[in-house]
Amino acid sequence: xxxxxxxxxxxxxxxxxxxxxxxxxxxxxxxxxxxxxxxxxxxxxxxxxxxxxxxxxxxxxxxxxxxxxxxxxxxxxxxxxxxxxxxxxxxxxxxxxxxxxxxxxxxxxxxxxxxxxxxxxxxxxxxxxxxxxxxxxxxxxxxxxxxxxxxxxxxxxxxxxxxxxxxxxxxxxxxxxxxxxxxxxxxxxxxxxxxxxxxxxxxxxxxxxxxxxxxxxxxxxxxxxxxxxxxxxxxxxxxxxxxxxxxxxxxxxxxxxxxxxxxxxxxxxxxxxxxxxx
Amino acid sequence: xxxxxxxxxxxxxxxxxxxxxxxxxxxxxxxxxxxxxxxxxxxxxxxxxxxxxxxxxxxxxxxxxxxxxxxxxxxxxxxxxxxxxxxxxxxxxxxxxxxxxxxxxxxxxxxxxxxxxxxxxxxxxxxxxxxxxxxxxxxxxxxxxxxxxxxxxxxxxxxxxxxxxxxxxxxxxxxxxxxxxxxxxxxxxxxxxxxxxxxxxxxxxxxxxxxxxxxxxxxxxxxxxxxxxxxxxxxxxxxxxxxxxxxxxxxxxxxxxxxxx
Numbered sequence: 122x123x124x125x126x127x128x129x130x131x132x133x134x135x136x137x138x139x140x141x142x143x144x145x146x147x148x149x150x151x152x153x154x155x156x157x158x159x160x161x162x163x164x165x166x167x168x169x170x171x172x173x174x175x176x177x178x179x180x181x182x183x184x185x186x187x188x189x190x191x192x193x194x195x196x197x198x199x200x201x202x203x204x205x206x207x208x209x210x211x212x213x214x215x216x217x218x219x220x221x222x223x224x225x226x227x228x229x230x231x232x233x234x235x236x237x238x239x240x241x242x243x244x245x246x247x248x249x250x251x252x253x254x255x256x257x258x259x260x261x262x263x264x265x266x267x268x269x270x271x272x273x274x275x276x277x278x279x280x281x282x283x284x285x286x287x288x289x290x291x292x293x294x295x296x297x298x299x300x301x302x303x304x305x306x307x308x309x310x311x312x313x314x315x316x317x318x319x320x321x322x323x324x325x326x327x328x329x330x331x332x333x334x335x336x337x338x339x340x341x342x343x344x345x346x347x348x349x350x351x352x353x354x355x356x357x358x359x360x361x362x363x364x365x366x367x368x369x370x371x372x373x374x375x376x377x378x379x380x381x382x383x384x385x386x387x388x389x390x391x392x393x394x395x396x397x398x399x
Numbered sequence: 400x401x402x403x404x405x406x407x408x409x410x411x412x413x414x415x416x417x418x419x420x421x422x423x424x425x426x427x428x429x430x431x432x433x434x435x436x437x438x439x440x441x442x443x444x445x446x447x448x449x450x451x452x453x454x455x456x457x458x459x460x461x462x463x464x465x466x467x468x469x470x471x472x473x474x475x476x477x478x479x480x481x482x483x484x485x486x487x488x489x490x491x492x493x494x495x496x497x498x499x500x501x502x503x504x505x506x507x508x509x510x511x512x513x514x515x516x517x518x519x520x521x522x523x524x525x526x527x528x529x530x531x532x533x534x535x536x537x538x539x540x541x542x543x544x545x546x547x548x549x550x551x552x553x554x555x556x557x558x559x560x561x562x563x564x565x566x567x568x569x570x571x572x573x574x575x576x577x578x579x580x581x582x583x584x585x586x587x588x589x590x591x592x593x594x595x596x597x598x599x600x601x602x603x604x605x606x607x608x609x610x611x612x613x614x615x616x617x618x619x620x621x622x623x624x625x626x627x628x629x630x631x632x633x634x635x636x637x638x639x640x641x642x643x644x645x646x647x648x649x650x651x652x653x654x655x656x657x658x659x660x
Contacts, residue, residue: 122432122631123409156406299658306620306655318644342586347644354408354641363632366625369658370651377590380647381583 125363128214129157135209136360137161137201139192139253140219142169144322145272145352147176149216152353153360154181158214161205163190192219192249193241195256202256211264214360215257217250217294218272226286234286242286247293254301258310266309268360271298275318275375291316295371302369311368313359318375320347343376408641409632412437415494416638417486419474419533420445420502421454423601424627425552429500430458431465432631433638439468441493443485445476445503445529468493476503476529477521479536486536497545498638499537502552503529508604511565519566526570530577538585547589548638551578552630555595555653559660575649582647590646592637597653600624620655 128134136153140146141162154160154177162177164170167189174187186208190201205212224245226238250271261267276284277291298314305312319341325331338345355374358364373379416438418430422445433440440462444455452473459471470493474485489496505525507518530551541547556564557571575593582591598605598619605624610616616623630652636642637650651657 122428122435122628122635125632126406126409152406302655303620303658307622320644342583343644343646344587350407351641351644354406354636354639355645357406357408358632358636361632364652366621366623366629366654367633367652368621368655370653370655372650373648374645375648376644377582377586377646380579382586 122363125365126357126361127157128153128361134158134213135161135205135211136214136216137163137205137212137253137257138216138218139163139190139201139249141216142166142173145317145320145349146216146218147173148349148353149218149356150177150185151180152357153214153216154183154185156357156361158360159183159185159209161186161188161201161208163188163192163201164219165189165191192253193244195252198249198252199256201253202260206260212257212260212267214268214270215253216270216272216356216360217253219249220246220272220274220291222274222284222287224284224287227284231285239286243290243293246287246290247297250294250297254297258305261310262305262308269301269310269312270356270359271312271314273298273314273316273371275316275373275379278316278373278379298371299369306368311364313364313367313369314371315352315355315359316371316373316375317352318347318373318378320349320352322349324348340382341376341378342380342382345376347374347376408636408639409436411498411635411638414438414498414638415441415496416498416500417441417443417489417496418458418500418502419443419476420504420552421458422446422448422451423502423504423599425596425599425630426502427454427458427461428627428631429502429552429634431461432635433498433500434462434465434467436635436639438498438638439493441470441472441489441496443472443474443489445474445525447473447475476532477524479532482529482532483536483539486533486540490540495540496537498548498550499533500550500552500634500638501530501533504552506603507567508563509566510563514566522566523570523573526567527573527577530574534577534581538589541589544588547585548642549581549585549589549591550634550637551593553578553593553595553649555597555651555657555660557595558649559657561660578649579647586646590637590642592645592647593649594630594633594637595649595651595653595657596625596630597651597656598624600626618656620658623654625652625654
């Protein structure tokens with residue numbers, strides 16, 4: 122059974138992780154690399170990308186490819202896929218992780234949201250997933266197989282008044298997952314989605330950050346925020362043959378908030394206290 | 400291949416697990432997978448049906464053959480006292496499991512007007528009452544604050560409507576409610592999740608395995624029925640320390656069919 126989690130073959134797997142230079146993306150890339158996949162990480166900031174590529178090389182002993190990409194540009198997404206194929210010869214796994222929770226519209230009332238802020242939230246969180254998926258599918262369909270893993274958000278499953286653009290885009294990612302899964306299931310391509318709740322992108326660097334993380338975790342059923350590394354094993358499951366009968370599925374990892382308690386929508390503690398009588 | 404190390408999330412070395420329910424092949428497959436990941440695994444049948452009791456024994460033997468500790472029991476999950484006594488004895492003889500996988504499964508496909516009282520009661524008793532009894536007895540055996548992993552193997556038919564499955568659907572939906580509520584009650588030490596399967600290769604009335612001959616298969620995006628092996632890695636992951644932030648959820652393993660059911 123555990124053999125099915127191997128990505129080093131046969132057949133060998135090549136994976137792209139967008140938003141792969143930090144946080145959840147970095148940890149998912151690490152999990153896939155440790156399981157034996159050749160990795161291409163993509164992100165906007167070249168310097169951070171290079172740093173993470175070096176980190177992945179040391180940790181996994183595999184030499185990753187780093188491609189500077191702005192997923193808001195469909196041409197960039199096409200280039201990302203092409204460069205990965207040129208470099209590794211194939212593409213088997215696409216992890217659409219890039220997204221921005223702190224988009225320009227965050228915290229602004231909908232009636233004060235300008236077009237630019239709304240469109241940017243949709244562009245980076247939904248359009249980017251579409252563009253990368255389309256580019257990858259053109260190749261995967263030719264090869265007769267592949268896996269796409271999207272990253273949505275708990276905010277896409279519950280009301281998120283303080284970030285309507287982000288929440289709507291992430292809700293879009295969940296349905297996009299189901300619809301694309303149905304379109305390509307017969308071609309041996311699986312498409313699934315992870316829905317993280319509130320997850321700390323990196324371990325706290327200071328006592329102040331640690332306290333902030335602790336405060337934000339108080340109202341989650343698990344009594345804490347998730348940690349980025351916890352996404353890795355789940356991503357590995359969904360990207361490997363161990364999940365060969367899973368497609369179109371949404372796998373939340375949210376510390377229990379979506380099942381009850383307080384959903385991971387980032388409500389301010391005073392709002393939560395009022396709602397729960399806490 | 401032998402040099403490949405177990406990945407985080409798939410290493411259960413030293414853990415004690417109990418799998419309940421061997422009427423379908425998932426019981427054995429999950430038992431073997433947990434043992435392969437390093438756990439000591441006990442096996443209990445969900446009913447005193449001779450075939451199921453023997454299947455639990457065989458699963459236990461498979462665990463022993465892998466060099467892990469094991470124990471096998473015959474339970475009747477429809478009787479709460481039987482479950483309590485069984486779990487107490489297990490805790491004494493084998494140790495208290497920190498992982499409980501409830502795989503009891505009693506299927507029934509019948510129009511509602513033809514479903515008798517006894518049949519309906521039986522389907523509820525094995526699928527959902529037993530799930531409640533097993534969880535309750537297990538929670539009573541756990542010491543305060545002891546980390547635990549509770550995994551129910553349920554069904555997408557608890558969430559989606561299909562003709563002639565009223566009794567079964569009601570029972571499986573009950574398990575999903577149990578998951579949601581219990582995930583809140585037992586947090587943060589214990590996580591509670593369900594794996595929801597679709598049409599498996601043991602589902603009664605599924606028909607032929609050839610999509611050309613079977614309209615149902617053409618309705619399943621992946622065009623095949625699920626196999627026992629399809630749920631094993633997920634069960635291991637949910638049982639692992641790495642799944643501490645996964646709780647209260649229903650994870651579908653259904654070939655994509657619930658995307659358009």
